[in-house]
Amino acid sequence: MKQKILLGINIDHIATLRQARGTKYPDPVYAAALVEEAGADGITVHLREDRRHIQDRDIYVLKDTLSTRMNLEMAITDEMISIAEDVKPAHCCLVPEKREELTTEGGLDVVGNEAQVTEAVKRLSASGIEVSLFIDPEPQQLEAAIRCGAPVVELHTGAYAEAETHEVELAELARVKHAVEFGLSKGLIVNAGHGLHYHNVEPIAAIPGINELNIGHAIIARAVFTGLPEAVREMKRLMREAAQ
Numbered sequence: 001m002k003q004k005i006l007l008g009i010n011i012d013h014i015a016t017l018r019q020a021r022g023t024k025y026p027d028p029v030y031a032a033a034l035v036e037e038a039g040a041d042g043i044t045v046h047l048r049e050d051r052r053h054i055q056d057r058d059i060y061v062l063k064d065t066l067s068t069r070m071n072l073e074m075a076i077t078d079e080m081i082s083i084a085e086d087v088k089p090a091h092c093c094l095v096p097e098k099r100e101e102l103t104t105e106g107g108l109d110v111v112g113n114e115a116q117v118t119e120a121v122k123r124l125s126a127s128g129i130e131v132s133l134f135i136d137p138e139p140q141q142l143e144a145a146i147r148c149g150a151p152v153v154e155l156h157t158g159a160y161a162e163a164e165t166h167e168v169e170l171a172e173l174a175r176v177k178h179a180v181e182f183g184l185s186k187g188l189i190v191n192a193g194h195g196l197h198y199h200n201v202e203p204i205a206a207i208p209g210i211n212e213l214n215i216g217h218a219i220i221a222r223a224v225f226t227g228l229p230e231a232v233r234e235m236k237r238l239m240r241e242a243a244q
């Protein structure tokens with residue numbers, strides 16, 4: 001039976017709103033419960049070194065309260081690996097991080113950092129965590145991910161999402177499709193995410209074999225007007241219909 005495509009919801013920007021005033025609300029923990037009830041298959045949180053949105057407290061409380069599973073996004077640093085070894089989320093997605101960036105700009109350069117990535121994969125896997133690498137949709141990055149022992153990759157769909165012409169969008173979609181096919185042929189679990197929204201998600205969701213999409217900013221933005229449950233239900237509907 002064909003595996004249904006999964007939706008991981010990134011709740012970082014609930015925390016962005018909270019941090020804007022230093023209040024206790026809106027609480028990402030409450031948001032996680034709402035989106036899980038509305039159909040999220042997993043919860044993604046990015047604990048950044050600068051703590052601009054998600055806080056350590058969020059991670060520890062979510063660990064105890066999630067009904068689905070946590071995908072902890074983090075940079076490859078001793079601090080973050082130690083936190084992950086302590087929290088033991090179901091998944092860790094290793095992402096590049098630059099303090100000056102507005103959001104994640106590119107994929108992890110696995111090719112240029114194989115020793116460091118391999119060590120991180122070993123440490124996290126030893127704690128029972130399924131590790132994924134957030135990479136650009138490039139065969140050489142996929143091959144390096146395999147060499148590093150990662151069972152999962154998440155393809156960065158930012159270039160597709162930010163394409164300024166239809167021609168570029170189609171070219172970037174083709175890159176993602178090829179990367180999915182290549183990764184699956186090598187036995188990887190292939191996810192995708194970054195910049196996906198209600199008007200560009202369907203072609204990505206329709207790619208055969210893609211396991212999960214991680215989507216955050218667009219869902220939280222839509223929730224401002226429709227409420228979180230409706231924003232989740234609509235995204236999931238679009239994905240499931242496209243994936244049939």
Ligand SMILES: CC(=O)[C@@H](O)[C@H](O)COP(=O)(O)O
Nearest residue numbers: 010012046095103104134194
């Ligand atoms: C890796 C990625 O594309 C996102 O999951 C990441 O969380 C983006 O960072 P912000 O959430 O800080 O925008």
Ligand SMILES: NCC(=O)COP(=O)(O)O
Nearest residue numbers: 010193194195214216217
């Ligand atoms: N890894 C991608 C993610 O978790 C959400 O990215 P975005 O939808 O907030 O751009």
